[in-house]
Amino acid sequence: MNLTLKIWRQNGPDDKGGIHTYQVSGISQDMSFLEMLDVLNEQLNEKGEEPVAFDSDCREGICGMCSLMINGEAHGPEVTTTCQLHMRSFNDGDTITVEPWRAEPFPVIKDLVVDRSAFDRIIQSGGFISANTGSAPEANSVPAPRDKAMRAFNVATCIGCGACVAACPNGSASLFLGAKITHLGELPQGQPERWTRVVDMVGQHDHEGFGGCTNIGECAAACPKEIPLDVISQLNKDLRTALKNGH
Amino acid sequence: MKGSRAVRTTIALKLLMAVSGVLFIGFVLGHMYGNLKAFAGEGAFNEYAHHLRELGEPMLPHEGFLWIMRVGLIVAVIVHIACAVALWRRAAAARPVQYVAKKNAGSSLSSRTMRWGGITILVFVVWHLLNFTIVKVNPSNGETGGDNPYALLVDTFDLWWMTILYLLAMVALGLHLHHGTFSSLQTLGLTGSAVSRARARATGWIVAIVVAGGFSLVPLSVLVGIIEK
Numbered sequence: 167m168n169l170t171l172k173i174w175r176q177n178g179p180d181d182k183g184g185i186h187t188y189q190v191s192g193i194s195q196d197m198s199f200l201e202m203l204d205v206l207n208e209q210l211n212e213k214g215e216e217p218v219a220f221d222s223d224c225r226e227g228i229c230g231m232c233s234l235m236i237n238g239e240a241h242g243p244e245v246t247t248t249c250q251l252h253m254r255s256f257n258d259g260d261t262i263t264v265e266p267w268r269a270e271p272f273p274v275i276k277d278l279v280v281d282r283s284a285f286d287r288i289i290q291s292g293g294f295i296s297a298n299t300g301s302a303p304e305a306n307s308v309p310a311p312r313d314k315a316m317r318a319f320n321v322a323t324c325i326g327c328g329a330c331v332a333a334c335p336n337g338s339a340s341l342f343l344g345a346k347i348t349h350l351g352e353l354p355q356g357q358p359e360r361w362t363r364v365v366d367m368v369g370q371h372d373h374e375g376f377g378g379c380t381n382i383g384e385c386a387a388a389c390p391k392e393i394p395l396d397v398i399s400q401l402n403k404d405l406r407t408a409l410k411n412g413h
Numbered sequence: 414m415k416g417s418r419a420v421r422t423t424i425a426l427k428l429l430m431a432v433s434g435v436l437f438i439g440f441v442l443g444h445m446y447g448n449l450k451a452f453a454g455e456g457a458f459n460e461y462a463h464h465l466r467e468l469g470e471p472m473l474p475h476e477g478f479l480w481i482m483r484v485g486l487i488v489a490v491i492v493h494i495a496c497a498v499a500l501w502r503r504a505a506a507a508r509p510v511q512y513v514a515k516k517n518a519g520s521s522l523s524s525r526t527m528r529w530g531g532i533t534i535l536v537f538v539v540w541h542l543l544n545f546t547i548v549k550v551n552p553s554n555g556e557t558g559g560d561n562p563y564a565l566l567v568d569t570f571d572l573w574w575m576t577i578l579y580l581l582a583m584v585a586l587g588l589h590l591h592h593g594t595f596s597s598l599q600t601l602g603l604t605g606s607a608v609s610r611a612r613a614r615a616t617g618w619i620v621a622i623v624v625a626g627g628f629s630l631v632p633l634s635v636l637v638g639i640i641e642k
Binding site: 336395 | 414423507510519525603
């Protein structure tokens with residue numbers, strides 16, 4: 167495959183940045199999108215140019231490190247992470263536009279790499295349960311109804327990649343918040359801190375500069391883990407309950 | 414952030430938007446029902462308009478019910494707009510650098526036009542009040558006043574461009590209600606499952622079609638001569 171790549175290059179947080187166009191050839195359709203970028207970077211290295219900086223880690227779709235807005239879609243055209251997106255999803259001769267996540271709380275560090283530590287601070291503000299450490303408790307000592315356990319498990323698949331923010335026209339992280347609130351709020355262990363958790367996490371979300379949700383649904387469509395939109399309803403319901411309880 | 418207050422969050426703003434929006438849904442449903450009285454003829458329509466002013470008497474003063482409604486709606490409008498402006502500004506600040514390429518993968522047209530659609534409806538409401546309630550601007554016939562609302566209605570929609578203006582406004586209203594109904598239910602936390610979310614979406618369709626369709630029936634019927642003086 168021969169491709170034309172239009173890639174956002176930005177030499178540091180304060181650089182203005184812009185789109186640069188590159189040609190790559192000899193791309194196999196079995197390569198992942200990141201391997202295709204590796205080929206480009208080898209070409210750039212050989213020519214003595216600065217390679218394109220992008221995030222990646224596990225490259226098996228479970229860590230949440232890779233990102234990229236590909237042709238206007240977070241993680242590209244398939245419901246998966248960029249590392250699990252393969253070049254067979256594209257055609258020979260395609261022009262592919264690659265940009266970093268765009269959000270004020272996700273500042274660009276370099277090229278396609280953004281700083282997502284705002285998510286870490288949201289987790290630190292309440293995305294945990296407080297439990298004494300020690301030997302593992304007996305698994306069945308705290309019963310969890312199966313439907314609640316399944317829902318918690320399904321939304322616990324959120325890898326915090328930030329695709330929801332990148333896809334949202336408002337730059338809101340409500341799907342991420344909703345996933346964490348639902349995950350912990352459905353389980354017995356999450357109950358003691360349930361109301362302070364939602365208020366503190368939403369407070370941190372707003373403080374970081376993420377936008378408000380308008381229930382548009384771009385986030386759920388972009389989520390590589392298929393977190394459904396109803397977690398945002400759960401988030402709103404929990405916040406409303408917290409409000410009623412005086413938090 | 415430790416020690417955050419629920420009332421200071423963006424979700425609190427959204428809740429205010431949802432509650433004020435639900436009030437508007439109730440109002441437009443009632444207003445649309447009243448308009449359909451035009452099909453029952455001049456007497457029934459004018460009687461209905463007159464009765465709105467007497468509703469609640471003698472417990473309420475003349476036009477008392479109407480003024481309670483008006484004050485309530487004005488407060489709701491102010492709350493709705495103030496929250497929308499605050500959230501719009503936050504959204505703009507949250508994405509200072511735009512994408513070169515951005516696709517819409519999961520959103521409806523109605524959901525993406527809420528803000529400009531809302532402004533369109535606001536401008537229309539000002540025009541509508543000048544036209545029908547304050548009766549200051551009446552392009553069809555300066556003579557027809559508030560004494561005969563039926564005549565005012567027929568005179569107005571006998572003008573083809575007025576009918577088109579109102580129909581366009583109903584398109585804007587229908588789009589706003591389509592997403593607004595669903596969005597308010599989601600914001601109120603009533604769509605916690607796939608089934609309830611599908612029901613909320615269906616409710617959005619029903620409210621939009623019933624309200625925008627019901628409102629449109631009257632001007633269209635005047636234009637084609639089903640309703641006449």
